[in-house]
Structures are given as C-alpha cells and as structure tokens.
Amino acid sequence: MTLLALGINHRTATLDVRERVAFTPAQLEQALAELRCLPEVREAAVLSTCNRTELYCVTDEAGQQAIYEWLGRFHGMEVEALTRCAYHFLDGDAARHLMRVAVGLDSMVLGEPQILGQLKEAYQVARQAKGMGGELERLFQHTFAVAKQVRTETGIGRNPVSVAYAAVSLASRIFDNLAGSRALLIGAGETIELVARHLHEAGVRRLTVANRTRERADQLAAPLGGEAITLDGIPDALIDADIVIASTASALPILGKGMAERALKKRRHRPVFMVDIAVPRDIEPEVGELSDVFLYTVDDLQEVIEENRRHRQVAADQAESLIENGVGHWQHERRLRGGGELIRDVRARGESLRDEARDQALARLAKGEDPEEVVRRLAHQLTNRLLHRPTLALREAASDDRHDLMDAAATLLLDDTSDSPR
Template identity: 45%
Template sequence: MSVLALGLNHGSAPLDLRGRFAIPLEALGRSVQGLRHHLARAQPEVAILSTCNRTELYIGLPPSACPRHALELAEPAIEWLATQGAARPEDLRGHSYFLQGAEAARHAFRVAAGLDSMVLGEPQILGQMKVAVREADSAGALGTTLHQLFQRSFSVAKEVRSSTEIGAHAVSMAAAAVRLALQLFEDLHDTRVLFVGAGEMIDLVATHFAAQKPLQMAVANRSAERGRLLAARLGAQQVPLGDLGQRLHEFDIVISCTASSLPLIGVGSVERALKTRRRRPMLMLDLAVPRDIEPEVARLDDVFLYTVDDLARQVQTGGERRQAAVQQAEAIVSAGVDSFAQWLQQRASVPLIQALHRQTEDWRQAELTKARRALAKGTDVDAVMETLSAALTRKMLHGALSELHGSAGDAHQQWMASVQRLFLRGGA
C-alpha cells in the first residue's frame, strides 16, 4: 500500500468546485514542495496532476510503510488540498476520492490512457501527466515508487493507443465546439471568431475552426508574443487583451481558455456587446477551469454559453466497436496493474532481504573470527573448516528447525512445506 491517489475530477465534483482547486502550471512546482512539506513526517514522494477536469495528488511511501501509515496521510492531504481552494475539509470530502496501492495504480493507468476523461480516449491528458511528472522531478519530489507508477502509466497508455481503437473513437472538445457552432450558425463562413488564450486547448480549437474558413479570426492573449505566434499561424488578427471589453461586440463566437484565476469576461461587458450587436446572437464557449466567463452571462438573452462540462455532454461516441475497444483497453490496464502490484510486493520485501543479508554477514564474520583464532593457535586446518561449516549450517537451520519442533496442526504443515521449498528444492 505504498502508493496513494487523492483528488477530485469531473465525475466527483461540479465545475465551479473544480475551478477552486485548479493549479496553474507556473505554480505546480511550488505546490508540490508545499504538499511535501505538509506531509514531511512521512517523507513521501509527491506529484500533482491539475487539468480542467481534475486535480489529483499522487503520494509514494517508503517500502516499509504499512497500510496504517497510508491511511494516516489521507487527512493531512485532504486538509492541504482544501486549503488550496479556500474550502473546509468536510466540504471537500464529499467530492473527492482516496485510493491506495493497486487501485491507485489502476486509476493512474486509466487516466493516462484516456479512459477516465470526459471525452473517451482524448490524448491531451497524457501530455499533461508528463508535465506533472517533470514538475515533480524538478522539485526533487519524485522517487523510485512514483517514477515506476508513472513510467508504467505511460507504457500502458502507449499500448492502449497502439493496440485498441480508443484513439479512433475519441471525439475532441475541439470537434464538439465546431459542431455546436454549426448548429447555431449553420455556416461559419460569415462568422467572426475570437480566441481568448493561446494554450494547447485554444490551439486545437482554433485549428478546427480555421478549417471551416470563418470570415475573420482573432486572438487575444496575456502574453502578446505567444498570441502573435498563434495569430500568425492561423492568419488571424491579434487583439490586445486589455481591449477585450471594447471589441467583444465584433465577434459572433468567443472561445476562451486561459489560466486566469478570475473571470476575464463579465456580464456587464457582454450586455454592452449585445446592445451594440442589436441582439444578434453570440456563441460563447468557456473551456477554462476556473471559469473565464462569469456564469451569469448564461442568463442573458441571445447568448449561448457553454462550459467545458456542457461541451463534454455534447460529445457522442457509442456503438459496439467502442465498447469492444474499452474492454480491450481495460484488459491492458488490468495487466499493468497486476505487474505493478507485484513490483510493489517485491519492493516491500527489500527491508527483509537487507536484514537477512546483515544477519548472515554477522554470522559469517563471527565464525571467521573464531576460525582465524583457531588457526593462529595451530589447530589443524581441516578441523577448523569442519567447525566453521558446521557452525554456519546450525545457525542457518536453527530458526526453521525451531519452528518445526514448536508448531502443530496447520501451522506445522505450512512450516514443513516452507522448509521443503527453501532447503530441499525438489521436496522430500
């Protein structure tokens, strides 16, 4: 039980609650160090995965840690996470999950493979998990246990994508966004589209929209240089982020996904834009967590506001081939979990193996010291070797023989079988 996973995701928590716990990339390393410091007494390994759909803490413990120690970490980990979202621990518990050992590994493998995503098989999560691992490693918080967990996660994800049709059935958020726009406007050739942000999600969505050849596209981003690069690639106009409120009325479709901790588009600016547009409808897609667009905007007439959760519900994948792909993927995950659980068990025996080596080395040194003394006194070499070998044999057999003599019933039968396996190889 030396691996733990704790967190909340789109299945356990609503959008606004998830938004309170989202950790921006630039703060991820500091957060990893903060969590590790909070759990310092346990000396754990730590990694944090934070996306628009989930915030998860992965914790690795030394091989010698017992299940009780793992359970004792649950409460301080919940307390730390609650603090990040300015929430009470009791408010978070009802929307979070806590997994240990093999089940924590199963969860990580399913996440990496896209089986736990809003959109089945979406590929972005694997890259986000690799970023989480890189940040944990840079912060000095990644050790052998979590390294194994994540490397095996990546291997499982690769096998799922190469051996099943999960990837073929993945309908991206970007494609779903275009479908929504087509439902409202029918033809996008006469629409003007504004992209707020320049990250991976906006890049994907903008590429899909560009294929529809809208009348105009524009990019607004906090980093002017990054915004300029995306705008140049799309053949789009660059809009200063500070001009957003004044120019909102120019656009029929607004798609926003930034790492801002506060909404960038308020209900007041949208009301003014609608007045200028003379009530021509606007489609607004808020793909950010926390929100980029104030939720009150949805109450305005002539505005169609969709969140990342709404968009996920628009994605339709189904049929027998999809179910077959899921079953194949789950089988690959289960095989990966079995292998990792075996590795954990073997790793848990390391302290015992080390203790055995120390004990036998102590015996060897003690008997060698006696043998050297005997040789120094002139004792016959053959006699010294006989005494040395007999003493070592007695020491190694003493524990097993004592248990055989002192046990009875089922315990005696078990000890007989163990002694046969350990010392007689082929049995009696």
C-alpha cells in the same frame, strides 16, 4: 510503502468544487514541496486539469488521511466536504486508474488525447520538483508505454474528439453557417490551439486570439490567418465576436458581465455563443443571464461527449484489455523488485554472520587453539546463528496454526518438501 492515487473529477465533483481544488501552474511547485514535506509521503506528483485534480503518492499506511488533511488546508476546504466528493485507489488499482486516465478512458470525452500531454507535463513538473523517486518514475514511464500501445493498436484516438472539438461541434449546431462567423479565442494553450484548428477546418476564417503575451497569441493565430491581441483588447474584440471560447490558467474571471453588456449594446444585441472551458472559469457565470448570450461550460458539453462515447466504446473495450495486461506486467515487475530487495537483505545478513564467525575463528587460530576444534566450533556457531531466527518464526507459526508459513518455510529451507509439516 503504498502507491496511492487520490483526487476528484467531473464525475464526483461539481464545477464549483473542481475550481476550488484546482492547482494553478504557479501553485504546483509549492504544492509538491509541501506534499514531500509530509512525514507520511515519500514521492508525489500532481495532475490538475479542467476536469480533475489528482495526487499520486508513495506513502505509508497513514498517508491517505494526512494527504486529505493537507489538500483541505491548501485550498481552505473542510476535509469532510472534500472526502465526500473524492476517490482514492491503492497499489494495483492506483496504477490501473493512472493508465485509464492516460489513454482517456476516465475523461469526459472518451479517448481524448490532451490528457496524455497534460500527464506528461505533470510528470516533468514533479521530476523538476524532486517529487519523483524510483516507484513513481517507473510507474509513469510504464503508463506512457501502455498509452502508446493503446493509441497504436486501437481506434481510441481516431477522429478529432476532445472538449475543444465538442465546443466547436456545439457551435456548428447553433450557427447555420460557421464560415460567416467571427470567433474570439481567449487563451493560447493547447486546448485553444485545438479549438482554433477545428474552427478553421469548419470554415471560420475570421479568428482573433487574445492572450497575456501577444507573441504567443500570434504564434497560434498567424498560421490560420487570424489576428493576435492582448487581454486588454478583449472589450473591443467582443463587439464583433459571434463565438467566444475561453480557456486560460487565470485564477480569476477575465470576461465579466459588465464587459459583455457594453459589447452587446454596441453590436445591437446580436446574439453571442460563448463556451468557457477553463477551470477556474474565465467567464463570470452572470454573463449567462444576459438575454443575448448563450453561455456554456465544460459540463454543458455532455450531449456531444456522449455521442462520441458511443462511437468509441468498442475501441475503449480493447484499451481496457491492454491496460489490464499493462497493470499485470507492472505488478509482476514490482513483485520482482520487492523480491530482489528481500534477497539482498537476506544475503547481507548471512554474509554478516559469516564474516563475524570467520573473524572469531581466525582470532582463535592466531592464539594457537587446536585448528580442528576451531573448525568444529565455527560450524556449530554459524549453523546456530543462521537458523536462530527461522527456528523462532517456525515455532510461532506452528503455535498459531499458520500452515501457509510452515509450507513456505519447507519450500525455502528443505531440499525435499515431501515430508514438510502440515
């Protein structure tokens, strides 16, 4: 079986494509169930964030194409269009990719910490959906250990740098004094929680958090002295909002052009800074066409992100080295497990032949046959049966000029390999 990592991210696909291929939380259980039903797939986990959708599977040789076709069917996309912007990795390269994702080396914001939490959530969802088997279970656990080591031994996680931080940093460049601004945050997940914390640290004291459930919004807003509202309250809150940052798991936009136009009219066209971090988008792209709105998406945060990337490059190089060690250790353990399985199979076959020969010998003794003759026949029979398959394989290897197999056989089967065939 093969370990396969397959997906798209912010480097390979546009925001429009990433929106189409993203899995909502409500879709994940169905997606994992369908993946596991594919004959080629033995184990599966799905990671879907604003910047990437990735599938980690244990498959047979035909699994890659089958998974591409399934992904296209699930999202109503042609396989050809999907493969043009997708990537895939196998075995050791797949493990390396997962570890790089876990520590933020493959993120838009180098070293951002949120991805590790999202990966742990994906792991838990896959476990609950019974998508995890021994192979993926061990890989994810090993990946989490490597990520912890990287965070502990390098500076990759120092300083608050993430998409959330980049959004607030961009706002600080546009407003001379953030402390005098009122912010409306749409959503109440981890990203919005980080946004709220960064805004508060920047001096913003007038915060409004809008969420589907007011209770969750209040949990986020109350410690920062903010106000909690439901999504129905967004039109009124927009009138006073100078900064709007949105990040929900909604499948459809929450803030439309008409809503924004009405709010701008009531605020007498005072400009509004908006950042839509969500994928799929929470704010209709047409909102950006309004003259008093400055709308940015995750792809527009690149300048802030590149500045961060330069600062963290030294730590990233150290992280790459730790990841290589982690991949090597994982591959070593995987080979040992594979060797252990082969050893068990070989011993099981040998014991089966032994038991069969022993039972036949005991039956002959019970019939009164000469014990000495029975023992000779037992030894002859057991030797022939044990060496029959290796002998056939050696003849075939010699015929094909497979010196590697001949040398391996000599090492495995002979006490002294100095006279092994060359």
